[in-house]
Amino acid sequence: MTTELVQLLTPEGHRVDHPEYAVDPSAEELRGLHRDMVLARRLDAEAVTLQRQGELALWPSLLGQEAAQIGSARALRPRDHAFPSYREHGVALVRDVDPAHLLALFRGASNGSWDPAERNFHLYTLVIGSQALHATGYAMGVAKDGADTAVIAYFGDGASSQGDVAEAFTFGAVYDAPVVFFCQNNQWAISEPTERQMRAPLYRRAPGYGFPGVRVDGNDVLACLAVTRAALDHVRTGSGPMFVEAFTYRMGAHTTSDDPTRYRDEAEVEEWRAKDPILRLRRLLEREGHADEAWFAALDEEAEALARRVREIVRTMPDPDPMTMFDHVYADGHALVDEERARFAAYQASFVDAGRSN
Amino acid sequence: MVTKSLPVAKALNEALRAALEADPKVLLMGEDIGKLGGVFRVTDGLQKDFGESRVMDSPLAESGIVGTAIGLALRGYRPVVEIQFDGFVFPAYDQIVTQLAKMHARSQGKVRLPVVIRIPYGGGIGAVEHHSESPEALFAHVAGLRIVSPSTSSDAYWMLRQAIRSDDPVIFFEPKRRYWDKGEVTLPDSGSAAGDAPPGELHEARVARAGTDLTLAAYGPMVKVCLQAAVAAEEEGKSIEVLDLRSMSPIDFDTIQTSVEKTGRLVVVHEAPVFYGAGAEIAARITERSFHHLEAPVLRVGGYHAPYPPARLEEEYLPGLDRVLDAVDRSLAY
Numbered sequence: 001m002t003t004e005l006v007q008l009l010t011p012e013g014h015r016v017d018h019p020e021y022a023v024d025p026s027a028e029e030l031r032g033l034h035r036d037m038v039l040a041r042r043l044d045a046e047a048v049t050l051q052r053q054g055e056l057a058l059w060p061s062l063l064g065q066e067a068a069q070i071g072s073a074r075a076l077r078p079r080d081h082a083f084p085s086y087r088e089h090g091v092a093l094v095r096d097v098d099p100a101h102l103l104a105l106f107r108g109a110s111n112g113s114w115d116p117a118e119r120n121f122h123l124y125t126l127v128i129g130s131q132a133l134h135a136t137g138y139a140m141g142v143a144k145d146g147a148d149t150a151v152i153a154y155f156g157d158g159a160s161s162q163g164d165v166a167e168a169f170t171f172g173a174v175y176d177a178p179v180v181f182f183c184q185n186n187q188w189a190i191s192e193p194t195e196r197q198m199r200a201p202l203y204r205r206a207p208g209y210g211f212p213g214v215r216v217d218g219n220d221v222l223a224c225l226a227v228t229r230a231a232l233d234h235v236r237t238g239s240g241p242m243f244v245e246a247f248t249y250r251m252g253a254h255t256t257s258d259d260p261t262r263y264r265d266e267a268e269v270e271e272w273r274a275k276d277p278i279l280r281l282r283r284l285l286e287r288e289g290h291a292d293e294a295w296f297a298a299l300d301e302e303a304e305a306l307a308r309r310v311r312e313i314v315r316t317m318p319d320p321d322p323m324t325m326f327d328h329v330y331a332d333g334h335a336l337v338d339e340e341r342a343r344f345a346a347y348q349a350s351f352v353d354a355g356r357s358n
Numbered sequence: 359m360v361t362k363s364l365p366v367a368k369a370l371n372e373a374l375r376a377a378l379e380a381d382p383k384v385l386l387m388g389e390d391i392g393k394l395g396g397v398f399r400v401t402d403g404l405q406k407d408f409g410e411s412r413v414m415d416s417p418l419a420e421s422g423i424v425g426t427a428i429g430l431a432l433r434g435y436r437p438v439v440e441i442q443f444d445g446f447v448f449p450a451y452d453q454i455v456t457q458l459a460k461m462h463a464r465s466q467g468k469v470r471l472p473v474v475i476r477i478p479y480g481g482g483i484g485a486v487e488h489h490s491e492s493p494e495a496l497f498a499h500v501a502g503l504r505i506v507s508p509s510t511s512s513d514a515y516w517m518l519r520q521a522i523r524s525d526d527p528v529i530f531f532e533p534k535r536r537y538w539d540k541g542e543v544t545l546p547d548s549g550s551a552a553g554d555a556p557p558g559e560l561h562e563a564r565v566a567r568a569g570t571d572l573t574l575a576a577y578g579p580m581v582k583v584c585l586q587a588a589v590a591a592e593e594e595g596k597s598i599e600v601l602d603l604r605s606m607s608p609i610d611f612d613t614i615q616t617s618v619e620k621t622g623r624l625v626v627v628h629e630a631p632v633f634y635g636a637g638a639e640i641a642a643r644i645t646e647r648s649f650h651h652l653e654a655p656v657l658r659v660g661g662y663h664a665p666y667p668p669a670r671l672e673e674e675y676l677p678g679l680d681r682v683l684d685a686v687d688r689s690l691a692y
């Protein structure tokens with residue numbers, strides 16, 4: 001590795017070359033990346049607002065991680081599979097998952113209502129690190145099938161401490177599974193800085209398991225795209241997993257329940273603000289003349305329209321019917337569930353009969 | 359000694375502080391328990407006062423937390439570890455079941471593992487998936503673990519002090535939706551043995567309200583609901599006795615038996631699913647012990663055999679006042 005951090009676009013919006021990784025996106029692709037990031041940020045901001053208004057139970061903000069998510073997601077081919085953690089709203093957007101699903105989950109109206117097979121975007125996983133194993137197992141299946149599909153597992157710096165993630169590395173390595181382990185190192189796991197999780201750079205862990213690791217500037221969408229594309233190509237060759245550490249920053253609170261002023265300095269946040277992923281691509285677009293004021297204005301309008309749609313979705317979202325609690329507990333039915341469902345229905349009906357509301 | 363009105367979370371904080379002061383071997387470990395003070399602030403200010411070597415933010419790994427707590431205990435420490443939420447204890451389940459619970463027996467009594475595992479548990483706070491569960495039965499089924507759950511600030515303080523003093527592993531289930539409920543706690547003077555004696559035994563049930571017609575037995579978050587049910591039933595002329603069981607392993611069957619032999623009726627209430635739950639065990643034991651005193655079968659109110667639902671449905675899932683009163687009526691109708 002010649003340079004430790006792969007970067008193709010400086011915070012000032014200048015292109016830089018890298019000996020191993022390159023992308024040469026067309027003007028349209030560059031605008032597309034910018035659009036995705038702006039829409040992801042707008043969706044995210046709207047969800048935070050809706051949580052503040054009591055419409056959502058919780059929201060984990062992706063603010064600051066747009067490049068890592070959009071760059072990596074744009075590297076995927078349609079038939080590739082993504083296994084997210086719970087903050088990958090940008091990846092969901094790129095995969096064209098209806099935001100209503102994400103909003104329902106964080107409203108407390110569902111625990112994951114989308115069909116993973118529809119967009120090859122699997123369910124959010126709140127138990128830290130679990131999905132790394134699922135992605136690996138999925139990739140093991142892909143290898144058995146001899147299919148031309150790659151798998152990407154998203155997780156955080158904190159998750160890297162979990163046994164499940166270490167086990168995923170081992171399984172992925174020994175079965176040559178076509179899986180990219182994509183860690184968004186956003187420097188924090190709630191209140192714990194990375195010093196609590198590791199004492200050597202994460203990407204260097206990979207060689208110990210027998211597969212390559214690379215650290216990419218996670219706020220540089222071009223580098224994230226190039227490196228993830230290369231990593232997906234690498235795993236598709238059947239020579240085992242690859243690890244990508246996207247070095248980025250969680251600009252907001254861990255979730256809307258969190259108060260970061262208790263544990264981190266505003267100065268650190270300020271330092272990262274200068275490395276904003278969206279701003280740097282905008283600078284490039286402007287400098288190279290790929291987009292004019294009118295284009296940016298139209299994009300802002302599109303983002304506002306998305307925000308309006310998000311508000312509308314949430315404000316008109318019905319609460320699920322209580323009876324659905326008993327749905328899909330088993331694929332083939334279960335006597336106890338049937339009995340409890342029937343008793344619950346009779347109990348609910350008794351209130352209606354008695355003229356009382358529950 | 360001083361009596362203060364404290365929220366449950368603060369009472370727990372005071373207990374941890376007193377334990378850290380009283381015994382240099384006591385250590386705290388868990389995710390985000392340092393500067394943040396834990397996501398529920400139960401450890402607020404303790405790292406500042408006792409230092410990073412006694413109040414340790416751990417890597418994000420529950421098996422690691424419990425597994426290393428076992429090692430620390432083998433070295434003579436008394437670790438008190440925090441699992442951030444009920445649904446996140448399972449990566450540690452292997453260490454708890456195969457190691458923590460059994461090492462004392464395997465060593466023929468030579469090894470003692472005074473480890474306390476604090477777990478905020480239960481629903482009712484509108485949280486997302488895995489943040490509202492009641493897994494106590496999964497632990498109560500395992501010999502070698504003591505399992506308790508306070509329902510009041512005073513019990514929160516004293517039961518945690520007692521759990522930390524225990525030479526056995528204790529799983530300490532904290533009713534998270536009661537963290538902010540206030541109650542009186544009589545605290546001992548700092549650094550003095552005076553008043554430092556707990557008001558009762560760790561595993562003793564408490565008669566939270568006396569009554570004659572029916573016994574409601576509950577623990578943790580459901581005690582408050584049962585007390586409300588007793589008040590509501592009183593308006594209809596029914597006298598309900600409420601037991602706060604406080605301990606799920608062991609269970610104080612004597613206190614339950616005494617109550618049931620007085621009232622003749624028992625309803626057990628918990629948030630956890632009724633299927634294979636604490637209520638099943640209590641119903642079986644009390645039927646064996648007090649068959650001829652029972653006027654009605656022991657009834658159970660609890661969660662369903664379904665995953666804990668999304669928050670918008672949790673009120674339907676959790677046993678509330680109406681469901682407890684419904685069971686009271688059904689029992690009295692026999």
Ligand SMILES: Cc1ncc(C[n+]2csc(CCOP(=O)(O)OP(=O)(O)O)c2C)c(N)n1
Pocket residue numbers: 087126127128155156157158159160186188189190250254389418420442446449
């Ligand atoms: C097994 C488990 N333990 C604890 C938690 C509570 N928790 C939720 S997010 C989080 C921090 C995760 O940090 P990281 O992996 O860096 O991801 P990030 O939130 O920064 O995206 C913790 C401790 C959990 N969800 N699952």
Ligand SMILES: [Mg+2]
Pocket residue numbers: 156157158184185186187188189190
């Ligand atoms: Mg992180």
